[in-house]
Amino acid sequence: MKVLVIGGMHGNETLGLNVVKLFNDNKVINVDTLLANEQAIEADCRFVGQDLNRSFPGNINSKDYEPKRAAQILKLTKKYDLVLDFHNTFCPNNDCSFIGENANQELSDISWVLGLDKIIVADYDCINKAASNCLSIEVSMSSPLNNAELWYDRILTLSRAESFTIRSDVKKFRFVYRMTLKDKDRLELDKRDLKAFQPMDVKIAKAMGLSSPAYPIFIGDSFTPYNYGGVLNEL
Ligand SMILES: [Zn+2]
Known part of the structure; x- marks a missing residue:
């Protein structure tokens, strides 16, 4: 090909x-x-x-x-x-x-x-x-x-x-949300031990208006310091 x-x-x-x-x-x-x-x-x-x-x-x-x-x-x-x-x-x-x-x-x-x-x-x-x-x-x-x-x-x-x-x-996901720096401060996301592709706490997901299980990615990535990360749901 x-x-x-x-x-x-x-x-x-x-x-x-x-x-x-x-x-x-x-x-x-x-x-x-x-x-x-x-x-x-x-x-x-x-x-x-x-x-x-x-x-x-x-x-x-x-x-x-x-x-x-x-x-x-x-x-x-x-x-x-x-x-x-x-x-x-x-x-x-x-x-x-x-x-x-x-x-x-x-x-x-x-x-x-x-x-x-x-x-x-x-x-x-x-x-x-x-x-x-x-x-x-x-x-x-x-x-x-x-x-x-x-x-x-x-x-x-x-x-x-x-x-x-x-x-x-393969496991399929949909990109559903960008965690903002405001979210980070408001929900103290940097203290939540978020890990890529590990479901986040249901309450934290809910506070961002997301359904669970919600999977964070790109957490605190210094390539994109203007936001705090992304969130996925399963497809
Ligand atoms: Zn890139």
Whole structure:
């Protein structure tokens, strides 16, 4: 299958940049690469004007960098069977993948084959919502999966496959809430021992208007200091 590997959707997340570099230095038939937010990569920051991964489907006529870039990237994704978009988080044990609501069925199997058994359906204006062939890969900085060579090998194997006959056993979630800094102060979330993918206290979830079990992710991630994390429900 024809694969596009995206690094630097967020300019300061290094795994994708390293995976892209490996494929650029060791080219493989059927695998192309893209550095997404080139200005943010240059400046070693998440974004320059606005979060690129909240800017889809974008606007090709925009004068602003990220909305225009999102439209360019989305157009490119249509040439591929599969798009893999890499991200990092400082929150430990947070390895997972993201898809959009209308994602191709086989993305679940691909996530499983790649070693990610938790999939989150995201409905904010990320690339996954706009591109049904895009699987975003989220890897904790402290994870053994935060290793570009490992992903090079796995993507190489994947690019040689035509289809999958495996039966995946992924756990699916929906992204339902962003914990704000206000929530953090109001509910003293930093004292609640929240852990990624471990159900939070029912009362705390209720105080944020969420049904249980509610699973926190991206807790206190210094990549996104302007909020305190995300919350999932099971699908
Ligand atoms: Zn990211």
